[in-house]
Amino acid sequence: MSNSLVFCSFDAGRDGLPAGAEEVLTLARKLATARGVDLDWLVIGAQPSGVEAAAAKHGVAHIDHIDDPKLAELEPDVVVAAVQQYCGQQSPALLLISQTFDSRLVAPRIAARVGAGVVMNAIDVASGDGEVKVTATAYGGDTRVEYDVAGPVVIGVVSDPLLPEAAASPSAPEARSIAVDLAGVDERIRTVQKASSDGPRLEEAQIVVAGGRGLQDAENYQLVEDLAAALGGMAGASRPIVDDGWTDSSHQVGLTGKITRPVLYVAAGISGASQHMVGCAAAKTLVAINTDGDAAIFKYAQYGIVGDCLEVLPALTKAVKGG
Secondary structure (H helix, E strand, O other): OOOOEEEEEOOOOOOOOOOOHHHHHHHHHHHHHHHOOOEEEEEEOOOOOOHHHHHHHOOOOEEEEEOOHHHOOOOHHHHHHHHHHHHHHHOOOEEEEEOOHHHHHHHHHHHHHHOOEEEEEEEEEEEOOOOEEEEEEEHHHOEEEEEEEOOOEEEEEOOOOOOOOOOOOOOOOEEEEOOOOOOOOOOOOOOOOOOOOOOOOHHHOOEEEEEOHHHOOHHHHHHHHHHHHHHOOEEEEOHHHHHOOOOOHHHEEOOOOEOOOOOEEEEEOOOOOHHHHOOOOOOOEEEEEEOOOOOHHHHOOOEEEEOOHHHHHHHHHHHHOOO
16 A cells, blocks of 8 residues: 555546645645655546646646547546556555535545545545544534544545645656456446526625524514625525424535635624535635624624614615615
8 A cells, every 4th residue: 555645536527626626735735745756646537627737736746538429428447447457557555535416426436446444524634643634524514523544545625615725846757558347347337317507696696695593583584685785795594494394405505505705795693603614714805793792703803783683684785875
């Protein structure tokens, strides 16, 4: 077994870097440095633009590329077979994958094929005494769990809470073409129709106004929507009011919802539980409105208003509209 740490990416249909690549590379580089090993980047399928520049920026030693006609659609069975053969050739100690819907289907199967452990929902990975310490979410994001893992392991990393950070000095990655034989691999499951992703996305909004239990009633969620519309932003929500049916899950912000990085995030009637803050802590400016001056949300906010959001929200909307 080699001591290398490998970041594996595959993302069909994207023009730029795979989802979460720079965030996971930042975490992977820090881990590789702590362990004194190389950081390699395994690219499955057609290589997206920007890989070389990002690899150099994040201190990658080798860009390993596997391409094959059967990888055109990056279907799970074919990806698993390709990564299995790569691991057979390179024997990496650690394989990190940015956790997406597709990687959830692939990572555990890769681990089973190569006889490695697997941890999903990881939000931090650190080096211990001969082990890897993985911090992951559990029970729908309501708690944290820590694993001490020895031996080879495949780790699915939730990249959204992470922030990309360049290496102190760029590297000069060596490009390596990895040969695999996928002739006998056939996909067993086919996607007949993909859900439409048209329309604005909460995680891409520059301004988000989010409401929580402090709104007191489902009808008052309209106050959040009114201010969001006045500011030219989108309305968000905490998990409790989504669970109660005040709005649908497309508005949920947090560990089990959307991870946002807006220029402005207004949290109205939200206490500041860690599960919610994962979804908005990266906002450039966070404004908190809460009747409880000791609420945890004020620890994260640049600006705070101690008051009833049922009174503050309409006043803010009126002020924004110039009334």
